[in-house]
Amino acid sequence: MGLRSRQGKFNIPIALAFSSAGEGLEHEEGPVQMAVRLLKTLMVAGAVAFVAPAASALADSPAGFYYGADSFKPTATGSSVPYKEPTVGGTFGGYAAEVWTFADQAGCSTSRAVNTTDVGDANANTQQSGPTGTALFYFMGGPGSDPQYNASHPSASEAYNWGYNQAYYAYKYYVAHGPTAYQPIMFMDIENPGNGTFQGWDEETDKCGSRTGTTPIPSSIDRQTFNGFYNEIFANTPFYPGVYARQDYWNATFGTGSNGSLPSTKEWTSQSHNVIAIPGPSRWCTIGACAQWFGGAPSSNEIEWQWAIALSGDYDQIDSSNAF
Amino acid sequence: MTRSTPAMHSSVRPTGLLPGSLARFIRRLLIPAALGVVAMGLTACGALGSAAALPATTTTTSAEAECASQSLSVSSEPLESAGPSFLVFTLKNTGIASCTMSGVPSLTITDAAGNVVSTPQQTPATSPHSGAPLSSSPVDLASGGAASYWVEFIPCEAPANDDSTAASLSASGVTSGAPLSVPFQATPGCQTLIVSPVVSGVVDPPGFTAGGPAPAPIPPGAESKVQAEKAANPSGANSASARSASARSCAARRGRPAAVGIRVRPRRMRCYAAAKSP
Numbered sequence: 001m002g003l004r005s006r007q008g009k010f011n012i013p014i015a016l017a018f019s020s021a022g023e024g025l026e027h028e029e030g031p032v033q034m035a036v037r038l039l040k041t042l043m044v045a046g047a048v049a050f051v052a053p054a055a056s057a058l059a060d061s062p063a064g065f066y067y068g069a070d071s072f073k074p075t076a077t078g079s080s081v082p083y084k085e086p087t088v089g090g091t092f093g094g095y096a097a098e099v100w101t102f103a104d105q106a107g108c109s110t111s112r113a114v115n116t117t118d119v120g121d122a123n124a125n126t127q128q129s130g131p132t133g134t135a136l137f138y139f140m141g142g143p144g145s146d147p148q149y150n151a152s153h154p155s156a157s158e159a160y161n162w163g164y165n166q167a168y169y170a171y172k173y174y175v176a177h178g179p180t181a182y183q184p185i186m187f188m189d190i191e192n193p194g195n196g197t198f199q200g201w202d203e204e205t206d207k208c209g210s211r212t213g214t215t216p217i218p219s220s221i222d223r224q225t226f227n228g229f230y231n232e233i234f235a236n237t238p239f240y241p242g243v244y245a246r247q248d249y250w251n252a253t254f255g256t257g258s259n260g261s262l263p264s265t266k267e268w269t270s271q272s273h274n275v276i277a278i279p280g281p282s283r284w285c286t287i288g289a290c291a292q293w294f295g296g297a298p299s300s301n302e303i304e305w306q307w308a309i310a311l312s313g314d315y316d317q318i319d320s321s322n323a324f
Numbered sequence: 325m326t327r328s329t330p331a332m333h334s335s336v337r338p339t340g341l342l343p344g345s346l347a348r349f350i351r352r353l354l355i356p357a358a359l360g361v362v363a364m365g366l367t368a369c370g371a372l373g374s375a376a377a378l379p380a381t382t383t384t385t386s387a388e389a390e391c392a393s394q395s396l397s398v399s400s401e402p403l404e405s406a407g408p409s410f411l412v413f414t415l416k417n418t419g420i421a422s423c424t425m426s427g428v429p430s431l432t433i434t435d436a437a438g439n440v441v442s443t444p445q446q447t448p449a450t451s452p453h454s455g456a457p458l459s460s461s462p463v464d465l466a467s468g469g470a471a472s473y474w475v476e477f478i479p480c481e482a483p484a485n486d487d488s489t490a491a492s493l494s495a496s497g498v499t500s501g502a503p504l505s506v507p508f509q510a511t512p513g514c515q516t517l518i519v520s521p522v523v524s525g526v527v528d529p530p531g532f533t534a535g536g537p538a539p540a541p542i543p544p545g546a547e548s549k550v551q552a553e554k555a556a557n558p559s560g561a562n563s564a565s566a567r568s569a570s571a572r573s574c575a576a577r578r579g580r581p582a583a584v585g586i587r588v589r590p591r592r593m594r595c596y597a598a599a600k601s602p
Contacts (some may be wrong), residue, residue: 126543133546178539184550238542240550295503324549 066093100143133182145200164227262295
């Protein structure tokens with residue numbers, strides 16, 4: 001409802017203005033020409049109406065909700081506070097930067113998905129009341145990516161230790177190299193990237209993420225790795241632990257029982273999502289997609305939703321009332 | 325691994341520093357000190373950088389010595405931040421050819437008199453970053469390559485012999501070794517040291533070289549909110565069933581004899597979970 005209301009309010013005047021400026025009646029026309037002109041006008045008006053949110057500074061809604069981004073792109077716009085969300089408009093309310101990955105830690109790669117402009121702009125926007133700033137995420141390896149993982153006899157303590165150490169190094173890397181995070185949440189990025197590499201939650205991999213085995217991993221073992229990471233962040237850093245995942249992937253990996261239960265973890269979901277950013281969502285829904293949470297998370301832990309994974313980047317929505 | 329074992333000598337390349345160079349280097353860097361220090365020594369000749377002058381304020385330092393026809397630099401980066409104090413040591417081959425190291429690094433805790441208090445036998449096998457264990461077979465450090473190691477002080481749990489315990493971290497058998505020593509300020513008194521190799525081998529480790537931009541502090545408002553939420557939610561592990569497994573693991577570990585004053589990172593971790601209340 002909120003979305004449709006915004007479109008009706010802003011787009012009709014824009015369409016009329018475009019029509020009158022571009023289609024002046026400078027000569028006489030017959031019925032056919034008039035029909036064609038009207039049709040062209042309507043088509044242009046429709047197109048403008050479709051993209052109008054990009055040109056207008058629409059805010060997310062309801063109060064406390066903001067648009068944001070993560071990883072490499074999109075990049076916030078503007079030259080001063082408040083920086084704006086690209087494509088859909090509104091205040092750039094938050095950003096999530098990749099602090100490091102388990103493959104980086106193993107020396108397999110060195111890249112981090114960080115947009116330094118977004119880091120600065122998101123943090124700067126916290127000068128205003130509401131925006132949450134930059135948070136962090138760590139592309140995490142499951143127990144199957146631990147070089148010491150034994151698929152025949154998986155060890156709970158080994159799995160726990162594997163997660164704990166990842167958190168330890170994630171934070172140490174942050175201390176040494178940033179980026180500055182004004183939103184003190186460290187998300188575990190738990191996913192199957194789908195690009196031929198794996199994270200070791202449901203399979204065995206080498207230290208760089210190449211699959212080496214397909215023996216199923218018990219959800220209880222996965223949970224140990226999760227808990228190890230959680231505990232290190234919770235107990236020994238100024239950050240609060242969070243998790244990024246899809247609901248279906250989470251359920252398939254951790255189950256829907258106690259091993260998948262998330263009573264006290266800040267949550268960032270990417271399910272479901274669109275492949276274009278527009279229209280921006282209102283609350284946790286937009287046309288074609290709504291946020292689907294997982295692990296039975298209480299609503300107070302519903303922090304962020306990646307509503308669009310588009311060619312222009314990852315678009316997120318943040319509920320600042322649940323953030324720090 | 326101690327510094328004078330025959331195995332170490334056998335792994336050393338035949339070329340190296342002249343004795344005179346070694347002596348000059350020792351005179352320049354190794355000055356006895358009362359406070360604990362960590363020194364990284366290239367110890368194929370049995371020399372050990374056991375104690376060194378302490379700067380009032382530790383900054384990134386470096387020294388160089390020949391490694392065959394190349395140079396090998398060692399540097400340290402103190403990272404003063406909240407939480408445990410730790411340092412990152414980086415051995416970097418600045419020469420044009422590879423350099424072979426073995427037993428990289430070995431860690432020795434000595435008391436003020438230079439007596440060995442404790443020496444770990446190997447690096448944690450569970451570490452995903454242990455390209456080479458503490459007592460390893462030779463590691464080739466290619467030209468431009470680097471190997472980095474964490475050294476961390478955490479509150480002492482098993483008091484060492486005396487309050488002036490010193491620590492010596494030595495990379496053994498790099499060449500016919502001049503000792504390289506990088507001193508840093510260590511808190512007087514009982515210390516527990518952790519050493520963890522991050523990357524051994526041919527490339528600069530991505531995260532642990534010096535010079536990265538440190539982040540600005542988290543705004544006090546946000547940090548206080550986090551602390552409040554943690555206080556309201558002390559459940560920690562987020563799942564009772566999962567916590568119990570970790571607790572069992574830690575309880576079992578407590579029965580093991582521990583090395584005096586030394587713990588190696590991954591093994592330490594397991595006991596953190598059990599220490600927290602559910």
